[in-house]
Amino acid sequence: MKTEQEKLQCHFAKQREYQARAIARQRAKQADPEWRAEQYEKQRERQIKSAERAKNKPIKCRGLKGRTPTATERRMMDKIGSLPCIACYVHGVTNENATIHHINGRTADGAHAYVLSLCDCHHQHAAPAAVRAVYPWLVPVHADGTCGGKAEFETLNGTQEHLYALCLEMIS
Missing domain, CATH: 3.30.40.190 (Herpes Virus-1)
Structure with missing residues (x-):
């Protein structure tokens, strides 16, 4: 039977392995040129939509303040x-x-x-x-x-x- 400390060590070792595999998957994905092009296109679409929303948004009224002297x-x-x-x-x-x-x-x-x-x-x-x-x-x-x-x-x-x-x- 394993002691409490051995169980913790085993648990931490599994966590380190999982993190190492996750980091490796992330690096592989980011190195893929197709994935990077896809992410770039998504970002461009978001920027265009944001610019369109800003263009269609009415100018905020200054109310009773008037303009700056x-x-x-x-x-x-x-x-x-x-x-x-x-x-x-x-x-x-x-x-x-x-x-x-x-x-x-x-x-x-x-x-x-x-x-x-x-x-x-x-x-x-x-x-x-x-x-x-x-x-x-x-x-x-x-x-x-x-x-x-x-x-x-x-x-x-x-x-x-x-x-x-x-x-x-x-x-x-």
């Missing part, structure tokens, strides 16, 4: 972005914490050329009611619930085109 537009945006909030400035308040607002949205042609520097309360988020009671002109251009919106913003702060002209005066 050009270098000239980026410089203009940087200059206007360094200004204080233009809507606060019109009312005699200097608010340095401002972000860029695209007047015509980010997806329209030339959209990155027409931007304003607006604080958060003039851009997107309405100021608390207590603050708006003191500063009634502090409404966002993008409506926040029932507060703000383009019409109300322009009534209280001037048109966006007028504010843009002020921005251009300030950067020149």
